[in-house]
Amino acid sequence: MTGDWIDVGALVEIPLRGARTIKAANGEEIAIFRTAGNRLYALVNRCPHKQGHLSQGIVHGDAVTCPLHNWRISLSTGEALGEDEGCVPTIPVRADAGRILISRIAMLATLAA
C-alpha cells in the first residue's frame, strides 16, 4: 500500500559503510546506514550512552562504533554490543528500485515515544 513507506532519497546518496540522516520536524534525527554487505538500517541518531550521533560513527560489519565513546551498536537490533548495555530504537527501512523507503508508521511511533 502506498503511503506506508516514505521515499527519503536515492540509495546512491549513502556510500557503502556510510550513513546519512533524516531530519524530523521535532528536532530528532534518524540515521540510515548502508553496510559493506549493502544492507540498509535505520536507527534513531542517538547513542543510548550519551546521545552521540551514531550516523557519524565508523560502520563495520553490521555494527557502528559511536564517535563519542566508542560504544558499538548493532545496526539490526539497536542493542549495545560487548560489555555495554543500552538500546536505541530501530525503524524498518528498505531499498526499492534504487530508492530508500522508510516505514512511516514506525517513524511516527518512534518519534512520538
Place this chain on the structure above:
Amino acid sequence: MDFQGTGIGAENRDDAPDTVGTQRLVVIGNGMAGCRAVEEILARDPGRFRITIFGAEPHVNYNRIMLSPVLAGEKSFDEIVINDAAWYADNGIELVAGDPVAAIDRAARTVTANSGRTVGYDRLLIATGSDPFIIPVPGKDLPGVISFRDMKDVDAMLAAADRGGDAVVIGGGLLGLEAAHGLSLRGMKVTVLHLMPTLMERQLDEAAGWLLKTELERRGQTILTGADTAAIVGDGKVEGVALKDGSTIPASLVVMAVGIRPSTALARAAGLAVGRGIQVDDHMVTSDPAILAVGECVEHDGQVYGLVAPLWEMCRALADGLVAEPSGYRGSVTSTKLKVSGIDVFSAGDFSGGDGAEDIVLRDAARGIYKRVVLREDKVVGAVLYGDTADGSWYFDLLRKGDDVSSIRDLIIFGQAFAQGGGQADPKAAVAALSDDAEICGCNGVSKGKVVASIQAGACSLDAVRATCKASASCGSCTGLVENLLALALGDAVESGPKTICKCSSFTHDDVRREIVAQELRSIPEVMQKLHWTTPDGCSSCRPALNYYLLCAWPGAYVDDQQSRFVNERLHANIQKDGTYSVVPRMWGGLTNPRELRAIADVVEKYDAPMVKVTGGQRLDIFGIRKEDLPAVWADLNAAGMVSGHAYGKALRTVKTCVGSEWCRFGTQDSTGLGVKAEKMSWGSWMPHKFKIAVSGCPRNCAEATIKDFGVICVDSGYELHVGGNGGIKLRGTDLLCKVATEQQALDHIAAFIQLYREEAWYLERTAPWIERVGIDHVRRRIVEDAVGREALTARFLFSQSFSQDDPWAARAAGKDREQHAHLGEFRPLEILAAEGAR
C-alpha cells in the same frame, strides 16, 4: 498442414497424434522455462494437452546460460540446443518460432501473434522471461549498442569482434563480466564500467569483488568501478562512452548488461495482477485461474528470480499442480558461479551479514583464496568463495537443508574433506596427527619436526618460534598451526605474543607496517586479503590504522578511504558532546591580524556560535556549529585567507610560540618566526596521533616546549631540540635530542623526527609512549648520529608533504563531498498527522 511464421515441426492440431488429449495448452515463450515446463508436464501425463509454443526468436529451445561459452568460443550454437526439432515433432508440439505473441484475450481465451494468427487455449502458460534493462542515457539507440540476452546479441558481438577495436561493457555483474571475458578472448580491448564500488556486488562481498577485479585487470581488462555513464556518444554509430566525471572511453561496441527486468507487458495488457513480475501462487497460477506463468517473468511471494535453478523448481511445481498431485513452490535459495574460465567464484544465500550473523573467513594469500561462510544460529545462511570453489555445492547443500553445523564449526571453513574427516574435529588433534616431516610453513619450508624442536629448545611464544625457525614469519597463514603446536607442546605455558592490531588479525602493528612495504600492499582490501584478516571488512580499530599506514607508505599514490576515518577527520571539525562541531582555523605560530579576527567574529555571529575560546595552542576555537553549516563556515573563513587548523586530526595541530627576540627582553632567537616556518613546513601531514610543536625564545620556556612532541628552546648559541613530551593523560617531559646551530638545521631535524615517528609508531600511539617503547637512543641513532639517514627521512617527509598540503576546507566548501553534511531528507510528523486527520 498449417505452417505459420517460421514454425518448424509444426503439427496442425487436427493432425495431432491420437494420444494427445483434447485440452489445449498454449505456451508463450520458447525459452528455458517454457520448454522445461512442457517437459515436466509431458513426463507426468503425455496425453493431457495439445500443445502450441510461441517463441519470439527464430530458434528451437536453447540453453541461454550457455551463451557466454558461445561468445567465448568454447561452444557452438548446436552444442547449446536443449530440444531439437525432433523433440517438438515427437511430442506433437507445434512450435511457432519467430512470431511473438502480441495480445491475450482472456474472455475469448485466445492469443494472437504478430502475424495475426490466433490460437485458442484452455490453459495458457506465460514464460516470457525477462528483458535486458537499458539505461536511459543519450545515445542508447545508436548502432553498436547492444544487450547480452540472446543469440542475436552474440552474433552482433562476434561480428564486432571480427572488426577488432575497443569494447565497453556497461555493468560489472555476472552477465557483463561474461560478455567482457568473451570479447576479450575474441581480441577486443575491453573496458568494464560498473556503477558500484565493487564488481558483482549482488553475488560477492567487497573482498571477493576486489580479488576478482585484480584478476581481470591482470588479464588485460580495464575495470572502472564507481563509473557512472552520462551518455553514449557517436555520429551515426557508437564511438565512445562519456562518464559523469567528464572522461570519455572510446568504443566501437557497447554492451549494456546492467540488469534484467521481468517481461510483463503482455500480462499487464491482459489485466493480470502484476507487481515486479506476474504474480503467481504456489502452483504458478496467476490471478486468472486459466493462466499460469513460470520463470523470470513471475513474482512469487514478493521475489523475482534471474537465475536458472529456481526455474526448474517452479516448473516442477507447475506440472505437479496442473497434471499430478499439487506440491507447491516455496521459493528458492540460489547460488551463483561465474562462467569465466580460470576464475572460480561461487556465492550462495545471504552473505550480507545482519542480525546474529557470524562470519568465518579464511584468506590464503599464497593461493589467492578467499572463503567466507556466514552462520546464523549454527546454520549456514550464506557463502562466498573465491579461488577455490570445490566445496561450494557442499556449503549450498548445508544451507538448503538448514543443518545444524555447530559440531563442525571449527573446521567448516576448510571444506568437506576436513570437516567430515572423522576423528579430526579438534584442530589440535589434527595437528598432533601430522607426521614430523609434514610442512607447516610453506614460505620458509619449515616442517612440523623443526617447529617442535624449536619449541622444545625454549621458544615459548609465537614470536620466539618465528625468530628461531622462521615458521609463520613470512605470510603468516600458518600462524594457527604454529599456535596449535605451541599449545600441544606447552599447554598453559605458552606466552602470549605482542598485542595484535585488533581482533580481526593475528598480526601486530609492526607486522602490518612491515608487510605493507615488503609486499607492496596498496589498498585496505589487499592488506586484509594478504594478511589473512578474519573479518570481511575489519572494524573501527583496524580500518583507521590501515588507512593511515597505507597513506604513510605510499604518499601521493594511495587513495584515502573516507569510511575508514574517524568522524572528525571525515568532517574536518571536532565533534562535541551535543553533536555540533567546533571549528579551529590555523593561526600560523599563534599570529593573527584584524582581517582574520573580523572573519572569525563574523562567523560567530552569522552562525550563532554560542562560544569562542582561546585554545591551549594559541588559536581560536568556534563552538556549536551545526554539521550542515560547516561548508559555509569554511567558505567564509577561506575567504579571509584562513585554512583548516587540523584541530580534529591525527596530524600536526599547533605550533605554540613566545614572542622571542623581536619583543622580549630575554629572547635569544626569533622563536615566533621559527614557529611559523615549522608550521608552514609540517601542516597537513597525517600522523599516527596528534602532534604538537612549540618554540620558546629562551630557557624561561614560555611556550612550554618541554611537554610537546617536538620542542625547541632557543639559546644564545643556537637551538636545543627536545622530543617526546606530553601534557596529556600521563605527563611526560621531553628528552633532549640534540643541539643545533642554525634555524635550517632545526627545521631539518623537525622534519626527520616527524617522519621517523610517522614511519615507526603504531596508530594512536603518541610520541611519548613510542619513545618509551623504542628508547631515545634509537631515535638519536637514527636522527643525530646518522646524518645520511636523517637527510633521507627529511627528504621523505618533504616528498610526502608535496601531496598533503592542500586545505581540506577549501575542497569541501567548493562542493566536493559537500552533500555529506546535508540531511538526506526531512520528515515532518505534524504535517503527516494533520493529513491523517483523525489523530
